[in-house]
Amino acid sequence: AVQTPYYLIDKSSLLRNLEKISWLRDASGVKCLLALKCFATWSVFDFMAEHMDGSTSSSLYEVRLGREKFPGETHAYSVAYADHEIAEVLAHADKVIFNSIGQLTKFKDVSQGHLRGLRVNPGVSTSEFDLADPARPFSRLGEHDPAQIAAVADQISGLMFHNNCENDSFERFDEMLRLIEDHFGAIIHQMDWISLGGGIHFTGADYPLEKLAQRLAQFAQRFGVQVYLEPGEAAITGAATLEVTVLDTMHNGKNLAIVDSSIEAHLLDLLIYREPAKLAPNTGAHEWMICGKSCLAGDIFGEFRFDAPLKAGDRLSFQDAAGYTMVKKNWFNGVKMPSIAIRELDGTIRLVRDFNYDDFAAALS
Amino acid sequence: AVQTPYYLIDKSSLLRNLEKISWLRDASGVKCLLALKCFATWSVFDFMAEHMDGSTSSSLYEVRLGREKFPGETHAYSVAYADHEIAEVLAHADKVIFNSIGQLTKFKDVSQGHLRGLRVNPGVSTSEFDLADPARPFSRLGEHDPAQIAAVADQISGLMFHNNCENDSFERFDEMLRLIEDHFGAIIHQMDWISLGGGIHFTGADYPLEKLAQRLAQFAQRFGVQVYLEPGEAAITGAATLEVTVLDTMHNGKNLAIVDSSIEAHLLDLLIYREPAKLAPNTGAHEWMICGKSCLAGDIFGEFRFDAPLKAGDRLSFQDAAGYTMVKKNWFNGVKMPSIAIRELDGTIRLVRDFNYDDFAAALS
Numbered sequence: 224a225v226q227t228p229y230y231l232i233d234k235s236s237l238l239r240n241l242e243k244i245s246w247l248r249d250a251s252g253v254k255c256l257l258a259l260k261c262f263a264t265w266s267v268f269d270f271m272a273e274h275m276d277g278s279t280s281s282s283l284y285e286v287r288l289g290r291e292k293f294p295g296e297t298h299a300y301s302v303a304y305a306d307h308e309i310a311e312v313l314a315h316a317d318k319v320i321f322n323s324i325g326q327l328t329k330f331k332d333v334s335q336g337h338l339r340g341l342r343v344n345p346g347v348s349t350s351e352f353d354l355a356d357p358a359r360p361f362s363r364l365g366e367h368d369p370a371q372i373a374a375v376a377d378q379i380s381g382l383m384f385h386n387n388c389e390n391d392s393f394e395r396f397d398e399m400l401r402l403i404e405d406h407f408g409a410i411i412h413q414m415d416w417i418s419l420g421g422g423i424h425f426t427g428a429d430y431p432l433e434k435l436a437q438r439l440a441q442f443a444q445r446f447g448v449q450v451y452l453e454p455g456e457a458a459i460t461g462a463a464t465l466e467v468t469v470l471d472t473m474h475n476g477k478n479l480a481i482v483d484s485s486i487e488a489h490l491l492d493l494l495i496y497r498e499p500a501k502l503a504p505n506t507g508a509h510e511w512m513i514c515g516k517s518c519l520a521g522d523i524f525g526e527f528r529f530d531a532p533l534k535a536g537d538r539l540s541f542q543d544a545a546g547y548t549m550v551k552k553n554w555f556n557g558v559k560m561p562s563i564a565i566r567e568l569d570g571t572i573r574l575v576r577d578f579n580y581d582d583f584a585a586a587l588s
Numbered sequence: 589a590v591q592t593p594y595y596l597i598d599k600s601s602l603l604r605n606l607e608k609i610s611w612l613r614d615a616s617g618v619k620c621l622l623a624l625k626c627f628a629t630w631s632v633f634d635f636m637a638e639h640m641d642g643s644t645s646s647s648l649y650e651v652r653l654g655r656e657k658f659p660g661e662t663h664a665y666s667v668a669y670a671d672h673e674i675a676e677v678l679a680h681a682d683k684v685i686f687n688s689i690g691q692l693t694k695f696k697d698v699s700q701g702h703l704r705g706l707r708v709n710p711g712v713s714t715s716e717f718d719l720a721d722p723a724r725p726f727s728r729l730g731e732h733d734p735a736q737i738a739a740v741a742d743q744i745s746g747l748m749f750h751n752n753c754e755n756d757s758f759e760r761f762d763e764m765l766r767l768i769e770d771h772f773g774a775i776i777h778q779m780d781w782i783s784l785g786g787g788i789h790f791t792g793a794d795y796p797l798e799k800l801a802q803r804l805a806q807f808a809q810r811f812g813v814q815v816y817l818e819p820g821e822a823a824i825t826g827a828a829t830l831e832v833t834v835l836d837t838m839h840n841g842k843n844l845a846i847v848d849s850s851i852e853a854h855l856l857d858l859l860i861y862r863e864p865a866k867l868a869p870n871t872g873a874h875e876w877m878i879c880g881k882s883c884l885a886g887d888i889f890g891e892f893r894f895d896a897p898l899k900a901g902d903r904l905s906f907q908d909a910a911g912y913t914m915v916k917k918n919w920f921n922g923v924k925m926p927s928i929a930i931r932e933l934d935g936t937i938r939l940v941r942d943f944n945y946d947d948f949a950a951a952l953s
Contacts, residue, residue: 226672260883260921264952281883284922284948291949302881303835303846307591322846325836329900354859354886361842363879470668471690477726481668481687487860491918494719494860495852514728516667518625518646521719535694549952553856553918556625557649563953576953583649584656587629587914588928588941 225574227468227538228484228561230549232267234568237462240426241274244458247425248276250436252443253450256298258421259285261455261546264563265292266575271458277317279418279453283308290315298418298453300342300383302363304330313337320383320418324366324375331378340381340418341366345403349395349422350388352496357386369407376413381448385420389456393431396423397438404442411446418451426457456546463545465489465500465561469537470516477526478511480533485515485522488558490544491551499525501542507531513539517556554586590939592833592903593849594927595914597632602827603933605791606639609823612790613641615801617808618815621663623786624650626820626911629928630657631940636823642682644783644818648673655680663783663818665707665748667728669695678702685748685783689731689740696743705746705783706731710768714760714787715753717861722751734772741778746813750785754821758796761788762803769807776811783816791822821911828910830854830865830926834902835881842891843876845898850880850887853923855909856916864890866907872896878904882921919951 225231244255254276257268265288268278277295280286286299299316303323309330313319320340321327327341344365348358357364364385366372372382384403390396400419404411411417425435443450467482486493486500493500502513507530515522524541552560560578567573590596609620619641622633630653633643642660645651651664664681668688674695678684685705686692692706709730713723722729729750731737737747749768755761765784769776776782790800808815832847851858851865858865867878872895880887889906917925925943932938 263922265949266953280922282881282922282924284919284924284945287945288922288949302879302883303848305833305835305848323836323838325838325900329836350885355884357885359885361840361844361877362885363838363840363844363846364883364885367840468670470670471688471694473688473690473728475726475728475732479726479728481728483668483670487916491856512726514667516647518667518729519720520715520722520724520727520729535690551852551918551920552951553916554649555916557628557645557647557653559647559649580649580652584630584653586917588631 225562225564225572227466228489228559229466230463230544230561230563231466231566231572232264232463232545232563233566234267234270235566237267237271237459238568240458240460240462241271243426243432244454245274247432247436250433251439253439253452254296256296256451256453257293257458258453258455259289260550262459263288263550266563266565268293275458283312286312286315309333318381322365324371327375327378338381339379340383341372341375341379342383342385343372343407345384345386345399345406347399347402348386348388349390349399354495355388369410372410376410379414381414381416381418382407382411383418383420385422385453387420387422389424390422391424391427391430393434396435400438400442408446411448414446414448416449416451417446418453421453421455421457423452423454424457426460459545461543465541465544465548467539467541469533469535469539471535472533478509478532479514480511481514481516482524482539483516484561485517485519485555485558486524487515487517487519487522488555489552489561490541490548491553492547493524494521502527502539503542517558554583557583590927590929590937592831593854593924594831594929595828595909596831596929596931596937597629597828597910598931599632599635599933600931602632602636602824605823605825605827606636608791608797609819610639612797612801615798616804618804618817619661621661621816621818622658622823623818623820624654625915627824628653628915631928631930633658640823648677651677651680674698683746687730689736692740692743703746704744705748705781706737706740706744707748707750708737708772710749710751710764710771712764712767713751713753714755714764719860720753734775737775741775744779746779746781746783747772747776748783748785750787750818752785752787754789755787756789756792756795758799761800765803765807773811776813779811779813781814781816782811783818786818786820786822788817788819789822791825824910826908830906830909830913832904832906834898834900834904836900837898843874843897844879845876846879846881847889847904848881849926850882850920850923851889852880852882852884852887853920854917854926855906855913856918857912858889859886867892867904868907882923919948922948
């Protein structure tokens with residue numbers, strides 16, 4: 224058995240998402256690229272690539288990982304590339320999408336002959352969090368002005384809009400796409416391809432996938448473009464757990480259980496967005512606060528219900544731990560990084576990465 | 589020249605803190621151990637060890653790093669140790685401090701013959717942030733009840749109180765120490781050593797160091813104990829910068845400059861505590877928002893003033909970037925991790941660690 228803590232990627236759960244992606248591709252003609260910023264555990268890239276068209280990136284290292292590990296197309300995007308990065312970015316990318324007209328112009332000569340795109344910020348979005356809202360005031364994410372974009376349209380063959388964020392409402396997606404059509408339609412007509420980014424929660428249980436397929440096909444036909452989606456969370460939602468063990472229990476006004484993990488080190492977004500972890504079934508007569516083992520006072524996974532009191536040695540499994548977790552893990556407090564394991568379709572579990580003291584010491588100098 | 593981004597540790601600035609630590613040790617008799625959770629860049633440990641007594645830790649990996657790299661005493665503490673860790677922890681530690689009576693009891697036999705301590709939570713603290721407040725409601729950090737602690741006093745030779753947090757008020761420190769004396773004095777009398785933890789900002793410019801020395805010496809004498817402090821931030825405050833370069837500028841209601849770094853990946857606490865970075869001198873007629881290059885909409889270092897408009901290629905230097913930065917850096921977005929460089933006392937700069945694509949790819953699997 225693998226020693227806790229470890230992230231456990233479940234291929235059967237992953238496959239449920241991938242089959243919806245396949246269906247959407249077939250029904251609508253869109254191409255789907257995995258957003259590596261959300262999930263970059265490359266041991267399952269070959270498996271995912273059977274149902275996806277490639278990967279998209281947010282940095283030089285991600286585009287290279289996509290090129291080397293994820294079969295299919297490789298999109299390059301970054302909020303800003305450095306001069307010393309651009310040649311290697313272009314070498315690894317099928318398309319390069321610049322965040323600004325400034326970057327497009329700066330790298331105009333070196334990127335000649337490559338397929339180029341520009342990120343456009345439509346000024347509307349769906350994020351519940353200001354922190355994650357690309358349409359927040361003064362946003363640096365993409366160009367806003369249709370006239371300025373039109374002036375460089377001859378240098379690019381596509382646009383990227385990325386303004387959805389965990390959006391589970393088709394109606395809201397449809398409404399925002401209409402705003403994009405109204406505001407940027409003339410430029411979209413000049414393009415060969417349009418990426419609508421990620422953040423559309425179309426693999427969710429009740430998402431009206433047929434409506435989405437129709438809408439995307441209609442958009443593609445109206446403007447004569449190849450449409451791309453860049454799912455991150457939608458591709459891997461529910462596809463991994465974080466497996467931990469209770470190390471100690473205490474009672475200080477509440478029942479406290481300390482586990483061999485840490486939200487700051489292993490599930491960072493819980494701390495950044497002040498949200499609790501997910502634990503199922505979360506029923507029973509006994510309420511416990513599950514705490515991390517870092518020194519941070521607020522290293523708390525949440526309060527959950529159990530059928531019996533917890534004790535040292537009990538195993539817990541935090542749900543939905545694939546997205547933005549492994550890519551953000553860090554060595555805070557020197558807490559052992561969770562290993563990474565894969566549950567194959569036949570149920571066998573395979574350890575693919577373990578971290579040890581030497582990894583910790585080498586992370587510094 | 590070292591390519592940005594990089595953390596630059598300045599030994600002259602570090603030395604200013606270390607000389608205050610040396611003075612405090614001489615004047616008060618306290619021993620000072622570096623808290624590795626805050627700063628674990630071991631290339632300067634030998635230099636720091638000339639002015640400190642050793643290191644303290646919050647995990648197995650940290651105690652081993654302290655033993656292998658930081659000359660002097662090595663304290664082991666953790667919110668919870670796993671069964672499979674404890675033998676190695678004991679092998680690397682001069683003292684082991686348990687967080688709970690439960691852990692002390694569990695490891696009573698295996699730790700027989702080792703110097704043992706217990707963390708005590710006095711229920712008062714100085715943190716401005718609930719997240720970082722060890723005295724927050726239902727805190728798991730240490731034991732609270734004098735009667736329960738007294739019952740195991742014969743198993744331990746010391747106690748650890750860690751309830752200060754960036755506390756720059758000697759009066760507040762003094763007042764809380766008096767509460768500790770009043771509440772736990774009887775048990776403290778039975779001990780050989782007391783750690784008062786970290787979080788006392790005694791290397792700050794206006795801190796009344798003499799008063800602190802007197803107070804600590806008085807405490808040590810009254811109870812007949814060796815006092816330890818475990819400075820983290822106080823040891824390295826102001827001793828490093830994060831060096832970055834402007835990659836692009838945009839204008840979207842405000843002047844925006846995008847640099848080759850990210851708060852989430854490289855200065856994580858700015859994001860967690862929603863605080864701006866420090867940039868000096870922060871004067872001049874031109875105000876700019878400095879943004880990171882990750883995809884996070886809120887990846888913003890802050891708004892600062894400059895003498896002239898910023899442009900691509902400009903170099904910026906974020907101040908006070910030693911504490912809780914390098915130990916929390918991560919690969920979010922695949923943004924290149926800052927290298928680590930040291931400015932020697934003679935002004936020469938030495939690169940001690942660079943990170944590359946292979947490090948990124950090996951962080952996953």
